[in-house]
Amino acid sequence: MTEDAAHITAAQFRERLWPSWWVWLVAVAMAAVLGTAYGAAYDPLLGWAIFAAAALIGLAFLVVTSPVIEVRGAVLRAGVARLPRVNVGSVRALDSEELTRLRRTGDARAYVVLRAWSTSRAVRIDVRDEEDPHPYWLVSTRRPEALASALADPAPQSTDPGPDPGEARSPGLGSDRAQ
Numbered sequence: 001m002t003e004d005a006a007h008i009t010a011a012q013f014r015e016r017l018w019p020s021w022w023v024w025l026v027a028v029a030m031a032a033v034l035g036t037a038y039g040a041a042y043d044p045l046l047g048w049a050i051f052a053a054a055a056l057i058g059l060a061f062l063v064v065t066s067p068v069i070e071v072r073g074a075v076l077r078a079g080v081a082r083l084p085r086v087n088v089g090s091v092r093a094l095d096s097e098e099l100t101r102l103r104r105t106g107d108a109r110a111y112v113v114l115r116a117w118s119t120s121r122a123v124r125i126d127v128r129d130e131e132d133p134h135p136y137w138l139v140s141t142r143r144p145e146a147l148a149s150a151l152a153d154p155a156p157q158s159t160d161p162g163p164d165p166g167e168a169r170s171p172g173l174g175s176d177r178a179q
Contacts, residue, residue, distance in 0.1 A: 013071040013150035017118040017140055019062050027062060031055035067113050069141055071150040076125070078113045078139045089126030089136075091151045093144035096120040102138065111137045123147050 031054035039047015067079035076083045094102065099122045103114070111134040114122065123144045125137040141147050 011070050011072045012153060013069070013143075013147050015069045015141055015143060015147075016066050017069065017113075017115045017142075018066050019115070019117045023062065023117045024059070027058035028055050031058055066118075067115070069113070069139055069147065071147070076137075076151065078111070078137060081111060081113075081137075083125070083127065083132075083137065085151065087127055087129040087132065088151055089128040091126070091148045092124045093148050094122045094124055099138075106138065107135050109134055112139075114138060114140045116140075118142070125151065 031051050034054045035047045035049075035051025037047075038050045039045075068077065069079075070077045071085070074085050076085060076088060099114075099120065102124065119140050119142045121142065121144050122138055122140045125139065127134055127136055139147070
């Protein structure tokens with residue numbers, strides 16, 4: 001692989017917005033309450049089975065709904081949406097107060113990937129594409145300065161995000177424009 005090809009395929013920034021520890025604990029506690037209720041009402045063995053099934057479903061839900069924020073090559077990916085870096089305008093890291101203000105008074109057309117259970121910090125990314133219905137993206141991240149820095153680095157010329165390793169692309173969700 002050439003050095004240029006390695007640069008395009010290597011992610012300049014990648015973060016999965018995993019829930020905080022207390023969210024995992026709440027999911028297991030809710031499954032325990034459900035298992036206890038069924039176990040007390042019917043049969044303890046049924047209660048354990050309900051607990052195990054509910055805990056697995058709850059934890060799987062948390063894993064599946066944890067979006068990936070990634071800058072790879074010429075594309076920014078936030079959740080299922082992709083934005084070519086040539087369409088990235090100004091980028092600003094937001095602290096907790098700025099994020100709260102923007103959530104209350106911001107533009108309803110913005111593309112939003114916020115996970116309050118994960119972090120209280122985010123990045124606002126202005127979109128320069130006139131045809132894009134989203135004036136900006138608002139993206140949660142635990143490392144807003146690193147994401148802003150990755151977006152400030154010069155991007156390769158290609159706007160093709162290439163294959164997405166390990167993830168299936170849904171029809172209509174893999175375009176270069178936010179959905």
